Amino acid sequence: MKRSDINRYIREAEGFFRINHFHLPPFASWSVENWRDKGDEINEILDCELGWDITDFGKGNFLKEGLLLFTIRNGLTGSRKYPKPYAEKIMISRENQLTLMHYHAVKTEDIINRAGGRLSFELYCHTEDNQLDGEQTVIVARDGVRCEVRPGEKLLLEPGESISLTPGLYHTFHAENGTGPVMIGEVSFVNDDHTDNICLEPQLRFPEIDEDELPYRLLVCDYGKFLRE
Ligand SMILES: [Fe+2]
Numbered sequence: 693m694k695r696s697d698i699n700r701y702i703r704e705a706e707g708f709f710r711i712n713h714f715h716l717p718p719f720a721s722w723s724v725e726n727w728r729d730k731g732d733e734i735n736e737i738l739d740c741e742l743g744w745d746i747t748d749f750g751k752g753n754f755l756k757e758g759l760l761l762f763t764i765r766n767g768l769t770g771s772r773k774y775p776k777p778y779a780e781k782i783m784i785s786r787e788n789q790l791t792l793m794h795y796h797a798v799k800t801e802d803i804i805n806r807a808g809g810r811l812s813f814e815l816y817c818h819t820e821d822n823q824l825d826g827e828q829t830v831i832v833a834r835d836g837v838r839c840e841v842r843p844g845e846k847l848l849l850e851p852g853e854s855i856s857l858t859p860g861l862y863h864t865f866h867a868e869n870g871t872g873p874v875m876i877g878e879v880s881f882v883n884d885d886h887t888d889n890i891c892l893e894p895q896l897r898f899p900e901i902d903e904d905e906l907p908y909r910l911l912v913c914d915y916g917k918f919l920r921e
Pocket residue numbers: 794795796801863
């Protein structure tokens with residue numbers, strides 16, 4: 693992805709969070725110079741990968757297949773230093789912008805439509821060889837209400853509604869066309885994007901970045917390059 697596009701998407705996201713009255717923590721608005729002025733007091737932010745995160749899943753078309761995320765809190769799997777067992781994110785899906793089909797090996801996550809348009813989901817169980825199970829009925833809780841859905845059946849979440857995704861449950865989602873972008877919350881077990889995401893198609897979780905201008909904000913995947921080299 694081009695850095696200039698990433699900068700623009702983050703500026704747009706800041707505006708969207710603002711109009712929806714969602715306030716981010718202080719490190720969300722640090723400049724690169726602000727980050728470089730800090731010492732080891734910010735190790736938790738760096739080690740637990742808190743902050744801005746953009747993915748195009750390595751497909752090169754962010755507006756079609758992509759997601760913008762901000763990790764607000766997280767722990768680190770297996771770490772005594774950061775034993776926090778939970779995570780929280782805020783995300784934005786644009787109209788018809790797909791988050792590709794995946795499941796989590798360990799993480800249980802609640803995905804919440806916090807504001808905006810309508811969030812469309814498809815769910816499948818997985819087969820032994822990690823394909824979509826087209827037969828098995830999916831059992832899922834929607835705001836505490838147990839539901840049975842057909843594999844791939846479209847589920848729509850209005851603002852305020854949420855769904856609890858258990859480990860092993862394939863899911864894909866996007867903001868439904870014509871309803872506007874969705875501000876999505878995630879409340880989950882500790883998040884590990886390096887080991888816990890099992891994807892139906894090969895994909896790249898963190899983008900390769902063409903540095904055509906300076907970063908407006910650092911992404912989680914920038915910390916190593918800009919702060920720890
Ligand atoms: Fe997920």
